Structure formats: structure tokens, C-alpha cells
Amino acid sequence: MDRRQQRTRQAVYKAFTDLLRCRSYNSITVQEIIDAANIGRSTFYSHFETKDDLLKALCTEIFAHVFADDLMKEKTHDFSGDAQDVQHRITHILYHLQDSRAYIRGILSSESGELFMRFFKEYLRELFEEALCRKKAEEDIPRDYMLNHLVCDFAESVRWWMHHEEYSPEEISRFFLTSASFLC
Amino acid sequence: MDRRQQRTRQAVYKAFTDLLRCRSYNSITVQEIIDAANIGRSTFYSHFETKDDLLKALCTEIFAHVFADDLMKEKTHDFSGDAQDVQHRITHILYHLQDSRAYIRGILSSESGELFMRFFKEYLRELFEEALCRKKAEEDIPRDYMLNHLVCDFAESVRWWMHHEEYSPEEISRFFLTSASFLC
DNA sequence: TGTGAACTGAACAAAATGTACATTAACAGA
DNA sequence: TCTGTTAATGTACATTTTGTTCAGTTCACA
Numbered sequence: 039m040d041r042r043q044q045r046t047r048q049a050v051y052k053a054f055t056d057l058l059r060c061r062s063y064n065s066i067t068v069q070e071i072i073d074a075a076n077i078g079r080s081t082f083y084s085h086f087e088t089k090d091d092l093l094k095a096l097c098t099e100i101f102a103h104v105f106a107d108d109l110m111k112e113k114t115h116d117f118s119g120d121a122q123d124v125q126h127r128i129t130h131i132l133y134h135l136q137d138s139r140a141y142i143r144g145i146l147s148s149e150s151g152e153l154f155m156r157f158f159k160e161y162l163r164e165l166f167e168e169a170l171c172r173k174k175a176e177e178d179i180p181r182d183y184m185l186n187h188l189v190c191d192f193a194e195s196v197r198w199w200m201h202h203e204e205y206s207p208e209e210i211s212r213f214f215l216t217s218a219s220f221l222c
Numbered sequence: 223m224d225r226r227q228q229r230t231r232q233a234v235y236k237a238f239t240d241l242l243r244c245r246s247y248n249s250i251t252v253q254e255i256i257d258a259a260n261i262g263r264s265t266f267y268s269h270f271e272t273k274d275d276l277l278k279a280l281c282t283e284i285f286a287h288v289f290a291d292d293l294m295k296e297k298t299h300d301f302s303g304d305a306q307d308v309q310h311r312i313t314h315i316l317y318h319l320q321d322s323r324a325y326i327r328g329i330l331s332s333e334s335g336e337l338f339m340r341f342f343k344e345y346l347r348e349l350f351e352e353a354l355c356r357k358k359a360e361e362d363i364p365r366d367y368m369l370n371h372l373v374c375d376f377a378e379s380v381r382w383w384m385h386h387e388e389y390s391p392e393e394i395s396r397f398f399l400t401s402a403s404f405l406c
Numbered sequence: 407t408g409t410g411a412a413c414t415g416a417a418c419a420a421a422a423t424g425t426a427c428a429t430t431a432a433c434a435g436a
Numbered sequence: 437t438c439t440g441t442t443a444a445t446g447t448a449c450a451t452t453t454t455g456t457t458c459a460g461t462t463c464a465c466a
Contacts, residue, residue: 041464042412064274078414083455090248152336179397183382187401190378198370213363217371226432226443251422262445
């Protein structure tokens with residue numbers, strides 16, 4: 039991809055998340071993003087159709103990065119799905135999320151968080167679906183409820199973590215696995 | 223309050239949540255809400271400043287209803303905070319939420335869900351804060367993490383429930399308390 | 407260094423937002 | 437039933453935001 043395109047996209051992403059840190063998603067206008075990114079109006083519209091589209095693109099990019107090697111791993115060695123494996127994968131994901139923290143903090147601070155979390159949960163659903171298969175059914179609780187429970191639990195742990203920088207990926211991983219005790 | 227105002231507000235709330243059932247919050251315009259509610263443009267603006275303001279008002283109204291007698295209860299008899307008490311209060315809240323299901327389903331189906339959940343969690347935080355006080359500290363897990371865990375867990379259970387009408391408040395209450403096992 | 411692709415900025419049309427006001431209709435209380 | 441008050445109406449208007457177009461410029465890369 040042309041270096042100019044990359045620079046433009048990065049500038050827009052940065053401007054956008056910077057704005058999100060102080061202002062709510064709905065109150066930010068496209069023009070403000072354009073000004074903050076210091077690009078031409080038509081440039082923005084040649085990259086993104088709307089503000090919603092920008093948000094979607096940003097989320098896609100972030101998760102492509104976060105789950106990149108997790109998906110690869112899945113393909114190469116048919117993983118076991120046991121407790122330790124799950125813990126490794128989770129910790130790995132947390133490390134990637136840590137890299138994108140600057141972006142994510144802004145996104146999560148307003149209505150845009152909804153889309154982010156939705157994306158995130160979609161990926162997580164795949165991950166936990168397999169882990170859940172190995173477990174015995176819980177006393178009359180619907181599997182789908184349990185899966186949703188796990189997914190939301192982890193996603194919300196991450197959201198919490200984004201505002202508590204003092205903890206390491208390993209610690210968050212432990213918090214999560216301890217509170218979702220039946221997994222380990 | 224004047225009967226006309228009530229009728230207008232109800233019409234707007236209904237139009238708004240009806241629209242939300244099919245379309246995303248951001249894509250809905252104020253004009254569309256006005257048309258669907260079949261009211262004059264200036265009438266809308268005499269009630270609400272913006273679309274965001276409308277959403278806020280709707281959430282406030284819903285939660286005033288949902289938590290009304292829970293807060294009263296708190297004042298009258300100084301409740302014990304034990305497991306059974308928590309279960310009762312939770313079930314009670316679920317019954318109220320069931321009444322507002324028609325509204326809530328729409329709100330939760332797009333970005334507007336973020337605000338709704340934020341409101342909801344604020345109320346829940348109060349409720350669970352007390353319940354958590356009675357419990358021993360969990361092995362090195364920050365109290366704030368645990369509280370957030372509980373709150374999000376319950377809120378997400380409700381969100382899940384809104385798409386699975388087949389379960390009763392008692393069942394959801396049981397699902398929640400079983401998966402958040404350390405509370406009981 | 408040449409060429410295609412990306413960026414620019416200004417200009418434009420269309421849509422949405424928010425306000426003002428004179429008029430009409432509905433309400434509550436006597 | 438009458439009356440003063442308050443809400444709703446709808447049109448008109450100013451402003452803002454959005455999204456597109458296009459001719460000219462700059463830049464990356466081969």
C-alpha cells in the first residue's frame with residue numbers, strides 16, 4: 039500500500055481517537071476529524087464513507103492485529119483447548135491489546151465503545167466456544183448463557199483494565215480466570 | 223403534569239424505540255422520530271434538546287421505574303445484604319425490566335445500548351457494593367475488579383435475557399447467581 | 407526522471423439541525 | 437360552563453453538517 043495512504047489513515051485514526059478521549063462520539067463531526075488530522079476534506083471521503091465507517095475500519099484494524107497470530111496458531115497446531123492453553127491465548131491477546139491501548143481508551147469512552155465491544159465479543163465467542171465444549175454442562179444453565187457470560191466477562195475485564203494501567207497482562211488473566219472459576 | 227405532555231412524551235418514546243428496533247441509533251434522524259411520533263417539529267424541541275438528550279431521558283424514566291421500590295425498600299427496612307436478600311432484590315428488578323422489555327430491546331440493539339448499560343451499571347454498582355462488603359476478600363483480586371465483574375455480569379445477563387424471552391425472572395436470577403458462584 | 411496514484415481545496419447541492427413566532431387546541435380549576 | 441393558562445402546531449428561516457465533484461498539485465515508486 040502506498041505510503042501516503044498509510045500516513046493518511048494513521049493521521050485520521052490518531053485524530054479520531056484523540057478527539058474521543060475528550061468528547062463523545064456523537065458530538066464529534068467529520069470536519070473536526072479532518073481538521074485534527076490535517077488532511078483535505080476529499081481525502082477523508084476517499085478513505086471512509088462516513089464516521090461510522092471510520093470507526094468500523096479502526097476496530098477491524100485493531101482486532102486484525104490483536105487476533106492475528108491467535109488465528110494462525112489455531113491453524114498450525116490443532117490446539118488442545120485445555121485450561122493452560124486458554125490461559126496462554128488469553129494472556130497473548132492481552133499483550134496485543136496493551137499495544138493498542140492508546141487507541142482503545144478513546145474508543146471505549148463513549149458510544150463508540152458499543153461497536154468495539156461487539157467486534158471484540160465476536161472474536162472471543164469463537165475462542166471460548168471451544169473451551170466450553172470440553173466442560174461438562176452446568177446445572178441446567180443454557181450453554182448459550184454460559185458462553186455469553188464468559189465472553190462478556192472477559193471483554194469487560196479488558197475494558198476495566200484499560201482504566202487501570204497498573205496491572206500486567208498476567209495479572210488480568212489471573213483475575214479473569216479466578217472469577218470465572220469453573221473454567222480452570 | 224399536563225396530560226398533553228405525557229401523551230407527547232409517550233408518543234416520542236414509542237416512535238423512537240420502534241425505529242431503534244430496525245435501524246441503528248446513529249442513522250436515525252430527529253426528523254424521522256418527529257414524523258413517526260406524528261408531532262410538530264417545535265414540539266419535539268420543546269421537550270428534548272437533542273437526540274442524545276431524548277435517549278438520556280428515556281433511560282432515566284425506565285430506571286426510575288425499575289429501581290423505584292428497590293430504593294424505597296432500602297430506606298424503610300435496613301436490609302440485611304445476605305444472599306437471599308440479594309436474590310430477592312435481583313428478581314424484583316428483573317420483573318420490572320420485563321415490563322419495559324418493549325422499550326429496552328430497541329435501545330440495546332445499537333450504539334444507544336452503551337448509554338443504557340452505563341446507566342444500568344451505575345444503579346447496580348450501589349446494589350452490589352453492599353453485597354460485596356459482607357464477603358471476604360478474594361485471593362488478591364482488587365475489590366473494584368470484583369465489583370465491576372459482578373455489575374457487568376448481571377447487566378449482560380439482562381441484555382442476554384432480552385433476546386431470550388422464554389426464561390422467567392426467577393430462572394435468570396438463578397443463572398446469574400450460579401455463574402457468579404462466590405456470591406451465594 | 408516520468409507516470410500514475412494520492413492529496414488538495416474550493417465550490418456546490420442536499421440534508422439535518424435548531425430557533426422564532428403567530429395561531430390553534432387542550433387542559434385544569436372555579 | 438366559562439376562563440385563564442399552557443402545550444401543540446406549522447411555517448419560515450438561519451446555520452451547520454454532510455457528501456460530491458473537479459481541476460490542479462504533490463508525492464511515491466519503479
